[in-house]
Structure formats: C-alpha cells, structure tokens
Amino acid sequence: MTQQIRLSQSIMTYGPGAILEGIEGPRVISRADYGLFYQGVRQLRPEDFEIPEMRITQGLINGARIFRLPTNAELGIAERDYVYRTKAFPTWKLCLNNRSHPPNGNTSVLYQGSDCPVCHGAAGRGRTEAIRFIRACPHGHMDDIDWNFVVHHHPHGQCDRQNWFIWNSRGGSLADIDIECPSCHAHINLGYAWNRPWPCSGRHPENENISGPDAAPIRPGCTQTSKIIQRQASNLRISNLMTLFSIPPQHTQLHALLQLPPIYSSLVGVPPQNEAEFRDILMRLQARSLIGQNKITEFLQYEWTDIVNAMQDINRDPPNTYHQLIADEFHALLRASREGVPPVAGPRPHSPVIFEVNPNLVDHAEAPNGTIFRITPVIRLRTVTVNRGYHRDIDTTVNSENVDIGFSDPANPHTRWYPGVEFLGEGIFITLEDNEGFQQPLDGPSSVEWMNAYHDPSRYPDTVFRNLATHDELNPSFVYWHTMSHTLIRTISNDAGYSSASIRERIYFESDAQSQTRGGILLYATQPGTEGTLGGMIALVPFFQDIFNNTFEQIQSCSGDPLCVEHTFKNGLYNGGACYSCLLVSETSCEHRNMWLDRNVILENMP
Numbered sequence: 001m002t003q004q005i006r007l008s009q010s011i012m013t014y015g016p017g018a019i020l021e022g023i024e025g026p027r028v029i030s031r032a033d034y035g036l037f038y039q040g041v042r043q044l045r046p047e048d049f050e051i052p053e054m055r056i057t058q059g060l061i062n063g064a065r066i067f068r069l070p071t072n073a074e075l076g077i078a079e080r081d082y083v084y085r086t087k088a089f090p091t092w093k094l095c096l097n098n099r100s101h102p103p104n105g106n107t108s109v110l111y112q113g114s115d116c117p118v119c120h121g122a123a124g125r126g127r128t129e130a131i132r133f134i135r136a137c138p139h140g141h142m143d144d145i146d147w148n149f150v151v152h153h154h155p156h157g158q159c160d161r162q163n164w165f166i167w168n169s170r171g172g173s174l175a176d177i178d179i180e181c182p183s184c185h186a187h188i189n190l191g192y193a194w195n196r197p198w199p200c201s202g203r204h205p206e207n208e209n210i211s212g213p214d215a216a217p218i219r220p221g222c223t224q225t226s227k228i229i230q231r232q233a234s235n236l237r238i239s240n241l242m243t244l245f246s247i248p249p250q251h252t253q254l255h256a257l258l259q260l261p262p263i264y265s266s267l268v269g270v271p272p273q274n275e276a277e278f279r280d281i282l283m284r285l286q287a288r289s290l291i292g293q294n295k296i297t298e299f300l301q302y303e304w305t306d307i308v309n310a311m312q313d314i315n316r317d318p319p320n321t322y323h324q325l326i327a328d329e330f331h332a333l334l335r336a337s338r339e340g341v342p343p344v345a346g347p348r349p350h351s352p353v354i355f356e357v358n359p360n361l362v363d364h365a366e367a368p369n370g371t372i373f374r375i376t377p378v379i380r381l382r383t384v385t386v387n388r389g390y391h392r393d394i395d396t397t398v399n400s401e402n403v404d405i406g407f408s409d410p411a412n413p414h415t416r417w418y419p420g421v422e423f424l425g426e427g428i429f430i431t432l433e434d435n436e437g438f439q440q441p442l443d444g445p446s447s448v449e450w451m452n453a454y455h456d457p458s459r460y461p462d463t464v465f466r467n468l469a470t471h472d473e474l475n476p477s478f479v480y481w482h483t484m485s486h487t488l489i490r491t492i493s494n495d496a497g498y499s500s501a502s503i504r505e506r507i508y509f510e511s512d513a514q515s516q517t518r519g520g521i522l523l524y525a526t527q528p529g530t531e532g533t534l535g536g537m538i539a540l541v542p543f544f545q546d547i548f549n550n551t552f553e554q555i556q557s558c559s560g561d562p563l564c565v566e567h568t569f570k571n572g573l574y575n576g577g578a579c580y581s582c583l584l585v586s587e588t589s590c591e592h593r594n595m596w597l598d599r600n601v602i603l604e605n606m607p
Helices: 007-012 147-152 190-194 253-258 261-268 275-287 293-299 304-314 322-339 445-455 476-496 538-556 599-603
Strands: 019-022 025-029 065-067 086-088 092-095 108-112 128-130 133-136 164-169 177-180 187-189 225-230 238-245 363-366 372-391 407-409 412-432 504-511 517-525
Touching (some): 177 190, 238 322, 275 304, 322 372, 363 538, 372 517, 412 538, 476 504, 476 538, 476 599, 538 599
Antiparallel strands (some): 025 086, 092 108, 363 372, 407 412
C-alpha cells in the first residue's frame, strides 16, 4: 500500500529517519539511496531531479548537490504506485483480541512477528496495532525497544522467552500498564521503564536495506543511553532545514540554468569567448549524456549578451555561512524596496525573473508610537529548502547530535546529495522606514532580561540558535521583530481569511559596531495550492495600516491574561509573555519552533 504526501512534507515534516503512519502500519522513511535511487525497478538517478542553487551548494553544503523528489505524474506512473520505498518500523505489535488471550481473558499480547502467537488472529483484521513506544538516543539512533531485556532486567532473572509478553492494562496512564513474561513471570511497570535510561543499540533504520538478505537490523552499539519515547513524539525527529531565496544578481531562470553543475563546471575553468564556443561546450555535454536536448533548446532562446552577463553573475563566490547568506538576503530586500528588481531605471532581462520587486507599489504603516514601517510587496519569490539532516531532542541534559542524511553516488563517491524542494510564490517585506532601518534601543524590564541572556547564553543548547557565534535570537530587538511577525500572521489569518499555516516567516536581524540594531520580516507563501501564491498576499499591502492597527490591538490583550502577560522572561527560558491564544503559530510557519517570543517587549515600548 502507498501513502501520498506533499513535496514540502517530504522535506519539512518527513524525510530519512522519520516515521510515516502508513495505511497498513508505521514505516520508517529510508535514506534516498535506499528508498528512491539506484535500487528497485526504475533505477532513478538524482542528476535527473537536481535543483540548482549555488548559494546553498557552495555556501552551505561544501559543494554537495540537491535533488528533489519526483512526482508520479512526472514518472508516468499511476497515482497509487509507489515512488519512494519505506521499511516497516517498529516491528513489535500489540494484539488487542483480549477475550482470546488467557489466563483471565482481559489482557493484550505484545509480540514480534506476522501473527499473534496466542490467538493467531482469531478476531480477524483490525485487532492488531504497532506498538506506539520505541527507544531513541541524543546521538540520533532509533530502534525497537528490547522488550526481552526490559522485562527481565529485574531480580527475577532472565529466561528464553523473547517473542511475546503479556500486556496488562488497568487504565489510561503508563503507570497502569504492566508487562509480564508468560514463562518466568518477570514483569515491569511501563511507567517505571519510561523514566529509566536503557542501553542504545546504535541503529539507524533508515540506513538499512529494505528487502533481501541484507535487510536485517544493524546494531553496532552506542556509548549513549537511550530513552523510551512515543513514535509520534514531535521531538523524536527535528529536521535540520535551511531555506534561501534567489536574490539579485542571480534572479532569473537563466541564472538557475547556468548553475547546473555540468554546465557550471564547464564554464568556470575556461569561459567561452564567443557564442560558437558556448554552443560547442553544450554539444560536448550532450554527447556525454550530461545534459539533454531540452537544456540546449532553453539556452538558445537567450541572447549571447544575456548569457555573458549571467555567467559573470554566477562566478561570484557566495558567503560560506548561513548567517552571512541571510544577511545578503536582508540587504538585497532593503535595496529592492527602494530601487526595484529588476531595477526600474534599467532594461528588463529577457529571461523570466524569479525575484521581482516594484518600488512603486511600496506602502507604509504607522505604529501607535509613531514609528513608520515600510511595506514592500515581493511580486515573485523563489525559495530552495535543503534538508541536511535531523536531530533527536530526547534528553534535555544532553546536546543532541545532527544525523547527516546525505549520500554519495556509487559511480562518483566524491559527489554527495541532499534532498531539497523548490517553490515559487510571493511575499511581503516589512522594515522600518527611517534611519536606514535602524531602531532606537528598547526599554523596559523585559528587554533588560533578554539582553542579559543575550550576553550570557550558556544556559541554552547550541542547536536552538541560527548562528552559534552571535546568539541573535536572544537580543530583545530580534524578539521584537519575531513577536511582531507572529502577530501579523495571526492578524492576516483572522482579517483576510488566510490559513496561518499557509504563511511562512523569515526574521532578519543585524547589529553594527555601535550595537545599533535593525531588523525586518519577510512573510511569504510559496507552496503550491496555498492561498498566497496567486497574488492574494501582495494584494494586502494597501490595507496594511488596518492590519497594523489590529496587530497592535491584539498584542495588548490575550484570552490567557493575566497569566500570559505576567509570564515574564528569565535567562534559561525560551519565551516571555506568549501562549497559543496570542502568539504561537503552526510549526511549519515559524522558522524558530515558536521560541523567542514575548508580548512584553512590544508592550513596554508602546505609548
């Protein structure tokens, strides 16, 4: 049986190492070289589904390449046919056919295998479910619970019983569940087992063959202890995502085409001196099966001067840190809000643009304290998101480690691939109008507490920060912009009828040598099928004064008050005055996992 998911889900929610609740039970999503490429009947190659984005490949992933998942329609197969193979996980099951289970006819059976060893499925289908508990460790390992070890890790000793146990449940809590060996009657309370550390097997089920003689679990062991956790827990797998926008000067389809590695590598070493040499390079690449005729046809529609200019643009080395790449986006948006992209004073490129801003459409909105905000519609916007790995936040006392999900091409071991997704859409950029966007220092006790944490971030794990060197998220100015972003998302959802989950955010923040800070917000919708990809979002710009009025009104009150507003920030916390009634939004909308929010920072700086 197959399970359909959206392309965005394959990167942001699921991915290698995630558990997908399938129609016939849970499955772990395999790494792409096991589940999608090289194996199976289709023999797909990642080169055929490559996403060109040099700012990511050269700036973030050390020259690795990005692939996207193909769709059924693209492969010419039926909707119900599988594209990506998965592996059954966990393998332990719970048979709920209680009346057929001795001794008292009111117990379930925990077993491993194709059929219940006690009743043999006497009640028919639908009475068996996969156990909802697994074990995982902060190093990223995940495995079935070794129930034989857990049950017999007790004074009763250990017997040979390994494939099934009696599951006695007296209520709905973990402490109401006892698991007993039917042979030696050793038993353990699940609530007790839940709170104990257990040995880790060192298993990564996503890195195992799916079928055949080599499909057995690989358990090399691990020095870290594991904990029992529910398989659907949100902290079991947190994706390491990085999203970047295509910005000037690489803002056309031609720039994206030139960034395909076979083309780029042939042009950088010895650039062609004329159009004839360029065509000759393309023909040689086609003869080596590195590009297809469709790419040559696409190139031939452009003028040679356009190609020369685009080659000069892509030969510029991008920054090599995520922080610097995001800063580049911020500066590009600031320039675009005043000069436009393409510039309104210059000729428009012949190639379709994938980043467009018309400064004549910029509007303004005023806050209650008189601060003027610049509201810029981004008419076209291209996003590329890459999933470099994941981590499992199992133990709050131990920093979780990133698990790399990249793989190497067997034919070219030096080429590494990561999954990604590419979308086109639109957005709204918001920053301050005056003083080049720099804002006055924030006052109030909440801002002071955030600033104290900003200067002493030792109470926070490194994985929660976008930039480990600066810990920008703790700066009260960042909290100000992030809180404003969430309130705007909720206001747009309430006033304009948008689903808040269809809007995503990007918070920009920087400080200069004098510790002056400036920031901005980009609210965008790029996923196909959502409300903001057909001009609906940028159509809100003329009405942003009303949206701002409602936004600041919502900040002043919350149905959770006085408890919400009285929840003040202290070093070591992740939020101040913030709750699901006023600020928290969908996890897919927030780049910062609903952290670094505080109504009080804004309230204390309002008249």
